[in-house]
Amino acid sequence: MPPGADRRCGHSPWPSPVCYAPAAGAREAGANHPNRRHGRGGALPCLEGSDGPMGIPRRGDPLALFHEWYAEAQQLDIEEPTAVTLATADARGRPSARMVLLKGADENGFVFYTNLASRKGRELQENPYAALCFYWMSLGKQVRVEGPAAQVTDEEADDYFATRGRQSQIGAWASKQSQPLDTRFALEKRVAKYALKFGAGAPPRPPFWSGFRIRPESIEFWQAMPFRLHDRLRYARGADGEWTTENLFP
Numbered sequence: 001m002p003p004g005a006d007r008r009c010g011h012s013p014w015p016s017p018v019c020y021a022p023a024a025g026a027r028e029a030g031a032n033h034p035n036r037r038h039g040r041g042g043a044l045p046c047l048e049g050s051d052g053p054m055g056i057p058r059r060g061d062p063l064a065l066f067h068e069w070y071a072e073a074q075q076l077d078i079e080e081p082t083a084v085t086l087a088t089a090d091a092r093g094r095p096s097a098r099m100v101l102l103k104g105a106d107e108n109g110f111v112f113y114t115n116l117a118s119r120k121g122r123e124l125q126e127n128p129y130a131a132l133c134f135y136w137m138s139l140g141k142q143v144r145v146e147g148p149a150a151q152v153t154d155e156e157a158d159d160y161f162a163t164r165g166r167q168s169q170i171g172a173w174a175s176k177q178s179q180p181l182d183t184r185f186a187l188e189k190r191v192a193k194y195a196l197k198f199g200a201g202a203p204p205r206p207p208f209w210s211g212f213r214i215r216p217e218s219i220e221f222w223q224a225m226p227f228r229l230h231d232r233l234r235y236a237r238g239a240d241g242e243w244t245t246e247n248l249f250p
């Protein structure tokens, strides 16, 4: 039985008497659900055949739940469902955030690729902890991931680099990511230089370009619910590697 499933009422995912289902005679079920504002329309998914809005399904494995949500985002034809905010911090703990694209997620962690000499690359080498925040607005869903970050193996980075388009491969060589750039022309000259250098052959992965894997110590799922009484479920990984869960106030 999933955590929290034992004492559900017929409408709510919470192990408590809290129930968001409308009273008999109330307006159409889910009319106030935040998803409606984002044009999702139609009947909201319900628990156990009830007419109440659904919260987060309780699962033993947060990765399985992440993939369920990610699959939903892909089905909705959301542009760049893999886009995620990555937060890092320097050695003094000063934070910075930017978007990256997620290139893999499994029990070992969440992977993205970048220039190792970029600001994020340098910060992760100084202070190897990171946070990710996904938000799929039309689903009313947010996922937050936190944990230590480590560089992927050279083989993994080579394999991924080989799947990139040629222009992106040349771009990786040409960009001194995060360093000051005098003119756009200076960048274009570097692109031309590397295009010439690699000719018709496949550009190898630059030694300054690789990926990072964030091994989650916590993963929090957030589902928009009516009246801002959002559903939050945080998984924390213990020293034994086992996941425990707790609900959080919205």
Ligand SMILES: Cc1cc2nc3c(=O)[nH]c(=O)nc-3n(C[C@H](O)[C@H](O)[C@H](O)COP(=O)(O)O)c2cc1C
Pocket (backbone or CB within 6 Å): 080, 083, 096, 097, 098, 099, 100, 101, 102, 112, 113, 114, 115, 118, 119, 120, 121, 177, 178
């Ligand atoms: C949707 C989106 C996806 C991006 N994906 C990546 C990525 O996967 N890797 C990357 O290095 N930069 C990516 N960028 C650019 C970064 O946001 C950022 O500008 C760049 O990496 C430099 O960041 P830094 O100076 O903090 O290192 C992306 C930007 C956007 C808007």
